[in-house]
Amino acid sequence: MADKLILPKAGGALYDYVAGTTAPIVAPKGSFTSRIAFSAAHVVCDPFAGTDPLNHPAIDWDDTLAYRRHLWSLGLSVAEAMDTAQRGMGLKWEQAKELIKRSLAEANSVGGKVASGAGTDHLAPGPNVTLEDVEAAYEEQCSFIEGHGGQIILMASRALAACAKTADDYERVYGRILRQTSKPVILHWLGEMFDPALAGYWGSSDFNEAMETCLRVIRANPDKVDGIKISLLDADKEIQMRRLLPEGVVMYTGDDFNYPELIRGDEQGYSHALLGIFDAIAPVAAAALEALDRGDMAQYDALFEPTIALSRHIFQKPTYAYKTGIVFMAYLNGHQKHFRMIAGAESSRSIVHLSELFVLADKAGLLVQPELAVQRMKRVLALSGIE
Template sequence: MTLELRLPLDGGLEEYRLAGEPVAQGTYTPAASRLAFAAAHVVADPLGDNSPGQPAVIDWEHTLGFRRHLWSLGLSVAEAMDTAQRGMGLDWAATEELIRRSAAEAPDGRIAVGVGTDQLTTAPRPAAGSRGDHSLDAVTAAYEQQLALAEEVGAQPILMASRALCAAATSPDDYRKVYDNLLGQSSRPVILHWLGPMFDPALDGYWGSDSLDTAADVVVDLIVDNATKVDGIKVSLLDASREVALRNRLPEGVRLYTGDDFNYPSLIKGDENRYSDALLGIFAAIAPAAAAALKALDDGDLDTYDRVFAPTVPLARQIFSAPTYYYKTGIAFLAWLNGHQPGFSMVGGLQTGRSLPHLADTFRLADQAGVLTDPELAVERFGQLLRVGGVDA
């Protein structure tokens, strides 16, 4: 059966014929050679008021169903991260319920949860030398509340980068004060989280410096001083050379979890010194390909690893293109095309974060990457969206 659509291109329309071969579906055991977390999105309840500024109303059946899908592929789930729209539509009450529900279903040891401070409202970053709306003690207390939840449900904590801390801190010492306190309290090693401003502009200057070199010094010192309390650090700077340099400075036994959605194949493969484990939003979009590539890596079949991952990189670069923080729209779009949710809607109304031409390019690249698992369904659904948008598909 020939599958075609008329897709937006350069201000006009082109006839596009699907040609990709979907990656074979299957059930996988977790990879032996790498730890791999997919940061999962949430599915909005289509009957709820998920307009901007409203509390999130979640479709729990499909949200949890998507996590079961990831677990079946051997991936672990990074829950309630920025991919789940923390700070972009997902409020704390919904986040708490999400963590509880997801942790209750997770296979042993295969869930980590975001621990942040988003109970606190945060104004834009204040002028240099001044503090934000919340004291360091208030920021610490917010972290502590969420850390207690992670420990209660038995999930590994991910200490998320905090807008409130970035606004309150006036020096690297303020970061050390908060993080040293939290690491001292945690009953198990945590994953730290360094999210660049391309993912969240409110985090510009995190770790107390606008210099990434100085920031790296701060975080390495923090890890060295707390090595027994740090499992690893997730780094999302979209800069492979900077990630490798940081990776090589980490103490033995502390992991670098790549959050680089542009360069993940080479970073996960590693070099003669070290490799990166994975904690990636793009893995939610390319889950079957990620599972197949990791299986090949376990088998020492680097040719298959490269062949499976290579066509996913242009797709990832498209989904995470500037403004990068709208990548969540692409994740939900592909979940909808692949039948993991009933509609293309998002909490906070974020489905409007990308244009139809952008989504058309995402569709093409997803086909070429083999991650449209049911091409006929994908064509039907995207055709519906295009027609609603005024495009004769």
């Protein structure tokens, strides 16, 4: 049933919006098979822990794991302890270890698929950090994940970006780590728009030079690399690299701007998915991928098309603040009881931004319980003086 809201525009003007006119998309039962699709999943904070939210944030484990069960029920896989979970931006390695351990146990109990981020975030970049320090930090995290039976997503390292002098340094570190892993890993090339500390990764600010370094790492260790996720928000660069990957190594799109076309692919191949936006659009993503299985490209396009404007809005600059929009969607859809985030990140987006997000989600059929979403949107508006 439609309901009216008073929403703000930039500058303070208000307007009426009638919500609930687009029917929510219901994901089909069963799972899709033509693509692998990981959703990078967020964490739910515990607002009643009474701890310092900036330095000692607390996690609501029940709701955090319940959301992962929701993703698995739709046929999606979970990319755990990644930047969507505020890794390195609120979520510390000690908490990430607990999250990874619990998520792997939960996945085993329900038959879900999960891969977990291994990085060096417990090693603070600094002038005295060496390549040996970076290697030891990677080894610690990789050992923990594989020790619990998990697959590794080898995340980009701020410490490596800070201490590496040449492309050879990247090849040395990645080569050493890959030689030690027992199962193929997913590499992750995270662009500086997601994390400014990763500028010039792979030893160059030139894409082609950086790509060649990354490809040399993959070609030297083809049996140790399942695939690579690149998050550069540039479809042409992803396609260029996708066509150069060795046989058996796949591309996972991390492009939250252009994912429909990249997953659809072309005559020379396609990308699988490892996306933060799939956390927010999970039912539509599952329905679209099921349509792809059936070869119904018109339905695939019709489902994904309205989500593009939403995703580009959520991931607008500063891109690293996208987690706020992801968690806001979970709150609107009843997957958590509050709109609070670890490290207080709920304040990273304005009420104008959140209001436009609400409208775009409504139009895309992503408010699964429209009346609940309206009720919760009104609560958030009231906190900004709009009643």
